[in-house]
Each structure stands twice: as C-alpha cells, then as structure tokens.
C-alpha cells in the first residue's frame with residue numbers, strides 16, 4: 592500500500608460541517624431541524640449583484656484573468672477598504688482570492704517557516720490552528736476571559752506566549768465564535784506587542800461590517816501597523832455571498848506580491864465573472880446591506896431574550912457578528928450532562944436544535960472548565976428561532 596504524506600496528521604478541518612451533516616441526517620429521518628450550526632446566511636444575494644454576475648457571464652467574462660484579480664476590482668477594494676478604515680491603499684496592496692479563508696493559508700505560507708510559532712485566538716476560527724500546524728508551525732493559543740459585556744483577550748497570556756521563535760499573531764476583532772469585540776485599549780495593546788516583538792499580524796476582518804451598534808476599527812490603522820498587517824476581507828458575510836467565494840488580502844506590497852504568486856500557483860485566478868459582481872456589490876446600492884443587518888439584529892434580539900430565559904444559561908448581547916456563545920455549564924449540570932458533545936446530541940434528538948459547541952473552535956485549553964455552545968442565527972428565520980430555542984428551553 593502506498594504511503595500518504597505525514598503532514599496530513601496535522602491537518603484539522605472546520606468540524607462545523609460535520610454538525611451540518613448530522614443535522615441533515617436527522618432531518619432525512621423525517622425530523623424537524625432548527626439550524627443554528629453554520630455561519631451561512633439564508634438571505635439571498637441582492638438582485639443587483641446577481642444581475643451583475645449574469646451580465647458578466649453573458650458578456651463573456653468567463654476566461655482566465657490576472658492572478659491577483661482584475662484591476663477594476665482591486666481598485667474598488669483598495670478604495671472601499673481604505674475609506675472604511677481611515678487608511679490609504681493602492682490596488683497593488685490588494686490580492687483577490689476565493690473568499691477570506693485562503694488569506695489565512697497564504698498569509699502563513701508567506702510569513703511562517705516550519706518550526707516557527709504563531710499565536711492565535713482559541714476558541715477561534717478553526718482553520719487558524721489547522722493551517723499553522725499543517726504548514727509545520729506551532730499553533731500557540733491565546734484565550735478570552737468572560738467580562739460583564741462579553742469577553743476580553745487575556746493580554747497577559749498573549750504577552751507570555753511570545754518567544755524569539757514567534758513570527759505572527761492572528762487577531763480576529765468581531766470574533767467568531769464568541770462575538771468578542773476589542774476595546775480601543777485592547778487593540779492598541781495587541782499592536783504594541785506586535786511592534787515591540789517585530790511580529791506580523793493577520794487581522795481577520797470577516798465581520799468588520801456585520802455590526803449593529805458603533806463603528807468598527809482596524810488594527811492596521813494604528814501607527815506602525817500598516818507595514819506589518821495583512822487584512823482578511825471577504826464579501827461572504829457583508830453581502831450574503833458565502834457561496835460565490837470572493838474575498839481578498841490587503842497587504843504590504845512585499846507580502847501582496849508573494850500572495851499573488853501563491854495564488855497563481857494554486858488557483859491561477861479567482862472566478863472572473865464573480866469579480867464583476869464584486870465591483871457591483873461595492874459600488875452599487877448599499878441598502879440591501881443595511882436591510883440584512885436589520886433582519887439579523889431582530890434575530891439576535893429574539894435569540895438573546897430566549898437564551899437568557901433558559902435556567903442556568905447566560906449570554907451578553909453582542910453588538911456584532913451573528914453568533915451567540917452562551918455559557919451552558921450550569922444547564923448541563925442540572926440535566927446531568929458531562930460533555931458538551933452529549934449535550935448537543937441530546938438537544939438535536941430531543942428538540943431538533945442543531946448547534947456547534949466550543950469543541951469545534953480549536954483544542955480545549957488546560958484549565959478550561961466552562962462549557963459553551965455557539966448559536967448562529969444567520970441561517971434561520973425569526974419565527975423558527977423562537978420555536979427552536981423555545982423547545983430547547
């Protein structure tokens with residue numbers, strides 16, 4: 592039997608998709624399922640974006656195009672991303688990719704050698720841990736601590752984790768799965784550490800515009816940060832374009848050139864006609880973005896109210912993303928569950944409510960005792976949120 596590559600032992604995955612499979616199997620048996628598991632959006636892409644995509648196909652934009660993206664889209668992205676962050680970018684800083692996810696891999700390929708360490712949020716988007724380790728690095732987690740209004744980064748832990756072998760910090764303000772948001776002081780503290788230790792920063796800004804109150808700020812805009820920060824930008828969440836696979840890196844020129852070369856190696860280019868739809872999304876009517884946020888906010892309010900009425904469950908009301916990350920430790924104890932996985936299976940089989948748990952977002956850290964679940968309310972109607980979470984209660 593031929594042998595497979597050793598590095599596969601280090602490859603993780605986004606296990607949320609296995610929860611989706613379990614939910615689909617439960618549904619196929621004739622059961623009602625309330626899907627709170629995937630961060631997908633059940634609101635259709637806006638008609639003007641659909642039209643632009645169709646028009647681009649009809650106009651023949653179906654062949655190869657430049658590896659880093661078509662110039663018109665790079666220009667629109669540089670302008671939009673810069674304006675919303677109070678920064679200035681040239682189209683040369685922008686490398687278009689098939690969504691935000693490839694930015695993580697390409698960032699690591701560009702800045703990390705095997706054996707180096709990268710500090711990343713845990714719980715966090717699971718692909719950070721998977722890709723750091725797959726590419727031969729060491730994934731060094733930092734945790735969040737609960738506060739009155741949500742969660743805060745354990746800055747002492749970040750500080751203590753930095754060694755001469757550390758090459759980068761991954762930072763995800765407006766965080767998946769826990770919906771944590773940095774204060775200005777927290778953002779500045781992370782920036783300060785990066786500068787002091789001369790580290791690269793990947794700023795995952797997938798939810799920068801999925802915000803109900805206040806204004807988002809980028810760590811890249813802080814003094815001394817533009818030259819060491821790569822921004823992950825995606826059309827997925829802001830424009831309900833998850834399946835269209837369109838995003839980009841905004842990076843210092845040297846890194847942008849490397850990422851562009853990596854893109855050419857991996858994918859040649861991002862789907863040509865989808866890029867024209869991206870221009871329309873950025874430059875066309877913006878009302879659908881606000882309409883979607885209004886719908887999501889209503890869902891958030893309904894979900895938070897019911898979740899907080901469940902005995903032994905508590906969640907702070909997040910101002911961004913579309914996830915709730917309630918602490919279910921007491922509720923589990925009351926019902927005699929010892930693992931959050933058993934709790935999730937019982938919830939699916941007894942109530943039809945399907946969700947991910949803390950275990951889907953990076954390995955559990957030593958000393959971690961509380962149990963959490965993640966409820967995504969982006970893919971489920973308000974009436975079903977009410978019904979499903981009512982049953983869970």
Ligand code: PLP
Nearest residue numbers: 630690691692716767797825827
């Ligand atoms: N980063 C975070 C924090 C996410 O939650 C996601 C998707 O859920 C991504 C990146 C990747 O998004 P996409 O590849 O769909 O653009």
